Amino acid sequence: MGLKTFKGGVHPYEGKELAKDRPIAEVLPKGDLVYPLSQHIGAPATPVVAAGDQVLKGQKIAEAGGFVSSPIYSSVSGTVKAIEPRRVAVGDMVKSIVIENDGAFTEVEYSPCDDVTKLSKEEIIGKVKEAGVVGMGGAGFPTHVKLSPKEPDKIEYIIANCAECEPYLTADYRRMLENPNELIEGMKIILQLFPNAKGVLGIENNKPDCIEKLQDLTKNESRIEVCPLQTKYPQGGERQLIYAVTGRSINSKMLPADAGCIVDNVETIISVYNAVKLGMPVMKRVSTITGDAVTNPGNFLYSIGTNYAELVDAAGGFKEQPEKMISGGPMMGFSMFSLDIPTTKTSSSLLCLTKDEVAAFAPSACINCGRCVEACPEQLIPSRLAKFANNGLSAEFEKWYGLECIECGSCSFACPARRQLAQSIKTMKKQVLAAKRKK
Amino acid sequence: MSDLYHVSSSPHVRAKDTTGRIMLYVVIALLPTSLFGIYNFGAKALLLMAVTIASCVASEWVYNKIVHKEQTITDFSAVVTGLLLALNLPVTLPWWEAVLGGVFAIIVVKCLFGGLGQNFMNPALGARCFLLIAFAAHMTNYVTDTYTGATPLAAMRNGEAVNTMDLLIGRTAGTIGETSAIAILLGAIFLILMGVIDLRIPASYIITFALFTLIFGGHGMDWNYLTAQLCGGGLMLGAFFMATDYVTSPITPIGKIVFGICCGILTGLFRTFGANAEGVSFAIILSNLLVPMIEKFTVPRAFGVVKEAKNREGGKQ
Numbered sequence: 001m002g003l004k005t006f007k008g009g010v011h012p013y014e015g016k017e018l019a020k021d022r023p024i025a026e027v028l029p030k031g032d033l034v035y036p037l038s039q040h041i042g043a044p045a046t047p048v049v050a051a052g053d054q055v056l057k058g059q060k061i062a063e064a065g066g067f068v069s070s071p072i073y074s075s076v077s078g079t080v081k082a083i084e085p086r087r088v089a090v091g092d093m094v095k096s097i098v099i100e101n102d103g104a105f106t107e108v109e110y111s112p113c114d115d116v117t118k119l120s121k122e123e124i125i126g127k128v129k130e131a132g133v134v135g136m137g138g139a140g141f142p143t144h145v146k147l148s149p150k151e152p153d154k155i156e157y158i159i160a161n162c163a164e165c166e167p168y169l170t171a172d173y174r175r176m177l178e179n180p181n182e183l184i185e186g187m188k189i190i191l192q193l194f195p196n197a198k199g200v201l202g203i204e205n206n207k208p209d210c211i212e213k214l215q216d217l218t219k220n221e222s223r224i225e226v227c228p229l230q231t232k233y234p235q236g237g238e239r240q241l242i243y244a245v246t247g248r249s250i251n252s253k254m255l256p257a258d259a260g261c262i263v264d265n266v267e268t269i270i271s272v273y274n275a276v277k278l279g280m281p282v283m284k285r286v287s288t289i290t291g292d293a294v295t296n297p298g299n300f301l302y303s304i305g306t307n308y309a310e311l312v313d314a315a316g317g318f319k320e321q322p323e324k325m326i327s328g329g330p331m332m333g334f335s336m337f338s339l340d341i342p343t344t345k346t347s348s349s350l351l352c353l354t355k356d357e358v359a360a361f362a363p364s365a366c367i368n369c370g371r372c373v374e375a376c377p378e379q380l381i382p383s384r385l386a387k388f389a390n391n392g393l394s395a396e397f398e399k400w401y402g403l404e405c406i407e408c409g410s411c412s413f414a415c416p417a418r419r420q421l422a423q424s425i426k427t428m429k430k431q432v433l434a435a436k437r438k439k
Numbered sequence: 440m441s442d443l444y445h446v447s448s449s450p451h452v453r454a455k456d457t458t459g460r461i462m463l464y465v466v467i468a469l470l471p472t473s474l475f476g477i478y479n480f481g482a483k484a485l486l487l488m489a490v491t492i493a494s495c496v497a498s499e500w501v502y503n504k505i506v507h508k509e510q511t512i513t514d515f516s517a518v519v520t521g522l523l524l525a526l527n528l529p530v531t532l533p534w535w536e537a538v539l540g541g542v543f544a545i546i547v548v549k550c551l552f553g554g555l556g557q558n559f560m561n562p563a564l565g566a567r568c569f570l571l572i573a574f575a576a577h578m579t580n581y582v583t584d585t586y587t588g589a590t591p592l593a594a595m596r597n598g599e600a601v602n603t604m605d606l607l608i609g610r611t612a613g614t615i616g617e618t619s620a621i622a623i624l625l626g627a628i629f630l631i632l633m634g635v636i637d638l639r640i641p642a643s644y645i646i647t648f649a650l651f652t653l654i655f656g657g658h659g660m661d662w663n664y665l666t667a668q669l670c671g672g673g674l675m676l677g678a679f680f681m682a683t684d685y686v687t688s689p690i691t692p693i694g695k696i697v698f699g700i701c702c703g704i705l706t707g708l709f710r711t712f713g714a715n716a717e718g719v720s721f722a723i724i725l726s727n728l729l730v731p732m733i734e735k736f737t738v739p740r741a742f743g744v745v746k747e748a749k750n751r752e753g754g755k756q
Contacts, residue, residue, distance in 0.1 A: 007742070012452050091446070167452065239743060251743035325444045330451040337443040356445040358453060364514065365556035367458055369685040373692065378742040381690060401741035409450030416456040417556075423448040 003205055005230035006240040008377040010410045012233055012331065014206065015168040019290040022298035024174045027314040029101055033305035034086050034342035035061060035072050036094040040140040042068030047097055053080045058108040058281060061097050064129070070142045070345075071132045074099055075283035075303035077106040089327035089341050090334045096342070099305070110279040116185075121152075121193050124276055131275030132282045132345070137161060137236070137265030138328055140346040143272065146264065147193055149257035155194040156260040159245050160187055160269055162203040162210065163229060163236030166329025169349045171286045172266040174299040176203070176210040179270060180217050184224065186273035190264070191223055197262075199224040202245050206231040233331060234408040238263050240377050252404050267348075282345055289315040291352035293322035302343065308350055309339045324356040331409045361418040372411035372421055378404045382411035386421040389428030394435070397428050405429055456634075458555075462515030464635050468626035469522050469680065475622040476615035480530040480583060484615045487528055487537050492521030494541030502550040516555050520544050523563035523680060526616025527673065527720070528570070531580045536573075540566040560727040561684045564720045571720075586612035591671030592716035595664065603663060606670040613672070620670040627679035639695035640688055640702075641678040647703025648674065655711055674706065677719035687727040694730075694737035701726040701733070 038044040043065035049055060055074045062072040078101045086096040113119065119127075129144035149155060160183065164172040176183060187199045201218070203211050205228050218224045229235050229244050238256060241263060243249050248259040256263050264272070267285055274280045285304055290297035295316030302311060308327070312318065326333040327341070328349055372382035380401055388397040397403075402425060411421040476484045495517040503510050524540055544566035549558045571578045581590050588594060590612045591601045605611055609619025616623075630636045649665060658664040669675070682688060682702050689698050702722050709718025 010454065012454075243742075249743035251741065251745075254743070323445050324447075324451065326449075326451055328449075330449075332449050333451065334449065335444070335446045335451060337446045339444075351451075353451070356447070356451070358447055358451055359445050361453065364458055364511075365554060367461075367516075367556045367685045368688075368690050369461065370690045371454075371456070373690055379739050380741055381738065383690060400738055401744060404741035404744065407449075413450050413452060414454050414456075416454070416458045416461055418453060418457070420448070422450065426448065 003228055003230040004244040005232055005235060006243045006377055008375055008379065008410065009232040009234060009240070010375045010413050012167045012413060015290070016170050016173070016206070018168065018292075019170045019288050019297040019299055020173060022174075022296075024178055024286050024299045024301050025314070027300045027302040027306065027311060028105070029076055029303045029306040029310060030103070031101065031307055031310060032081060033074070033076055033099045033101055033303065034096045034307070035074070035099070035305045036086065036088050036096040036342065036344060037062055037072065038094050039072070039344035039346060040070045040134040040142055042066060042070070042142055044095070045069060045072050047083055049080045049097065051080050051082050054078075055080060055099060056106050056108045058110065058283060060281070061099070068142055068145055070134050071130065071281070072097070073132060073281040073283050075305050076101040077104050078102040087338070087341060088344070089336055089347065091336070112279045113277055116189055116276055117192065119192070119276070124189060124193060127276045127279070128272055131271070131280065133268060133271045133275055134282070134345050135265060136267035136271060136285060136345055136348070138332070138346050138348055143264065143268055146262055147190065149255075149262070152194055153196055154260055155197045155257060155262055157246055157262070158187065158190050158194060158197050158199045159241060159261055159263045160199065160201045161236050161238070161241055161263050161265040162201050162207075163241060164207070164266075165204060165231075165233045165236040166331055166333075166349070167233070168290050168351050169288050169329050170290070171288045171299050171348055173207055173210060175266050175270060175286055176207070176214060180213055182270045182273045183266060184214070184217055184221065185277060186269035186271075187224055188221075189272055189276050190262070190269065194262070200245050201226045202229050202241050203227070204229050204231040204235055233410065234377055234406070237377060237406055237408055239406065285345065285347070287311065287343065287347050288349040289352075290349065291322065293318050293320050293352040293354045295319040304343055304345055304347075306343050307339075308336075308341050308343060311343070311350060312339065312352070318352065320354045322352040322354055323359075324353045326351040326353070331413065332407065363419045364417045366417055366419060369416060371414040371416060375410040375414040377408060377410060378406055380404060382421045382425060383419070385428070386419065386424040389424040394428070394432050398432060403429060403432060458514045458516070461635055462519050464630060464633050465519050465680070466515065466522060468630045468635075469519075469526065469616070471622035471625045472526060472616045472619055472676065473522065475609055475619045476526065479585070479609060479618060480615055484525075484530050486534060487530065487532065487615065488522060488525040490534050491525040491528070491537050491541045492518055494538040495521035495524070495545050498542045498545035499550065502546055508554070511555060514555060517545060520549070520562045524566050526676060527563060527567045527614050529578060529581050530583060530615055532570075532574070532577050536570060536577060540570045543569045556686050558686055559730070560724050561681055561687045564681055564724050567720050568724060581612040583612070588612060590716065591667050592710070595667055595671070596716050600663075601667050601671065603666050606667055611671065617673045617676045620675050623675040623679060630679070636679070636683040639692065640683050640699040643696045643699030644678040644682055644702045644706075645669065645674070647700045648706050651704055651707030652711070655707065657711070668710070672710075672717050673719035677706075677723055678702070681719075682723050682726070687730060689730050689734045689737065691734050691737040691739060693739065694733045697733050697737060698726055698730065701729055
């Protein structure tokens with residue numbers, strides 16, 4: 001049988017060797033920091049500072065704009081320069097708080113907690129919410145919402161998403177090697193909320209050192225276990241991970257909680273630890289700056305809001321002119337036309353490629369080979385869905401389960417005719433969902 | 440800003456396989472049986488291969504030129520069609536009839552329906568059936584210097600015995616590429632290893648046909664007869680190289696199995712009850728026509744979607 005996994009999926013070139021062995025290095029920001037008010041799913045945060053205000057590191061600069069929202073904290077001390085629209089990684093202009101860094105990093109006082117086991121559930125969730133913890137793997141869903149399911153007693157699994165299935169990314173890998181205790185302590189804090197749950201660390205088997213280390217560190221933890229997973233993209237997809245770990249399957253209309261699961265990624269769980277144990281809000285994260293254009297690919301701990309250009313400088317700059325810059329991994333990341341983009345809570349990586357291999361491809365006719373069907377982790381027929389999408393057939397699109405697409409890109413990756421399958425399906429999905437909202 | 444980076448929607452990487460490479464794999468997989476065909480039937484076999492490939496590629500080139508379409512001959516699909524067509528012809532066929540077959544396969548069956556990916560029946564088989572109707576006598580003339588008797592299937596119809604070993608190796612009369620089960624299987628294994636085809640269609644096809652023959656063949660559990668039925672005609676070539684044609688077989692996983700079963704039943708029907716000893720080409724072509732229907736009824740349920748039809752089913756009961 002082999003290791004646990006899911007049906008479908010693809011095996012892209014991993015590229016992790018570029019940055020895998022580079023320990024996490026801290027980068028101090030030099031220039032202005034930019035905090036988009038919308039760097040999570042849900043309502044944008046509301047600024048609580050105005051231009052000209054002095055702020056300290058760790059000071060709240062925007063508060064949550066609703067229950068499904070999250071506050072934002074300054075990661076430096078300095079002066080609020082402006083609150084204005086700025087370009088973000090996905091290409092939109094988003095209203096952002098711009099802070100001029102005074103370079104002093106004067107911090108507010110945090111209130112650490114000596115004994116987290118004495119905290120009530122409400123206190124824990126309150127601290128997580130107040131610290132602005134969101135899903136830091138990329139989606140940015142507010143973590144306090146995830147931790148407040150309707151029936152907490154029915155949660156049976158807290159799954160730490162340690163798969164890191166996107167090629168090139170090694171930030172979670174380094175976190176697991178260098179900060180395993182924070183990860184485990186964070187997991188224990190979450191487990192405190194769910195008396196019937198056990199914690200599972202799902203790790204792809206291309207990280208045997210992490211599996212070994214975490215197995216060793218959790219051998220006396222009765223409620224936490226390590227679950228090695230087959231290395232296959234998208235093993236870290238939420239639905240795929242849940243299936244691999246528990247054998248339960250959920251669809252687009254369900255939440256992981258419906259299958260008794262809560263899934264959080266490595267960086268998020270470490271942020272929960274920082275929030276509850278140390279009383280520190282989300283101000284820093286680790287990202288991988290990598291790709292064949294970068295002089296010294298590596299993993300960097302930096303202040304959220306730092307410009308991507310500064311991170312590239314920290315990685316030694318470019319050894320060759322890049323053609324493509326991707327925020328995130330090569331399978332689901334966003335390509336950026338400029339480097340003048342701020343990092344956010346969800347910036348997991350910057351990938352700088354000297355060759356944009358997809359730009360040269362012209363799509364040819366579909367030969368019905370079925371590679372997209374084999375690749376699809378959602379068991380869809382991507383070639384047909386893309387056809388429906390291109391012809392605007394929304395009824396057929398829905399009937400063939402188009403809305404179940406998780407946008408992982410496996411179909412486009414596998415297509416020998418280089419067709420833009422995932423791209424067409426994603427677009428149609430947006431249209432269908434928008435039409436539904438109107439009704 | 441002057442130097443903007445490239446922007447495109449994710450994913451930003453692609454797998455190595457391309458349409459051209461897949462077609463090349465198929466050509467490579469057809470080499471063992473092609474070479475055996477040349478060894479078995481002589482240089483005339485090579486000539487037929489050359490003319491069908493040339494006529495297929497030329498037809499596609501000319502057609503694209505005339506209708507001002509982008510040239511597609513570099514995707515190798517016309518080469519595959521041409522080679523498959525040659526392998527489905529008796530070596531005695533006049534070369535100009537083979538040329539005509541190539542033109543029919545590409546122009547009528549493939550290009551007129553929109554080119555690669557749009558044809559509803561296998562071009563090589565379409566052309567073979569066209570030739571069978573147009574030049575019936577030539578297309579069923581299997582008598583060569585080496586083989587003066589009938590094909591194994593025809594021989595068995597007449598109650599003659601056939602040598603199983605000869606069937607496996609391919610030392611029998613028949614079309615150029617269908618005689619050697621071993622050579623065909625070698626190619627098929629290569630295709631399976633390279634991930635070009637899977638076993639769903641060939642296995643369901645062959646198993647269904649074997650069961651059909653055992654039950655309705657009128658020979659009971661006669662292993663010699665069954666082996667001759669499996670290896671003596673176009674079944675092996677058809678099951679591994681023609682029925683698995685991507686364009687004309689279902690894309691849904693269950694649909695592939697249903698399609699194989701259709702092919703198996705029809706082949707059994709044609710061979711057992713039909714006027715001809717052979718039936719593979721017609722069986723596959725007819726099954727090709729059922730593909731849209733098969734696909735419609737075999738759309739897989741998406742991951743995690745539970746049966747929504749419960750109410751409807753409940754209503755029926």
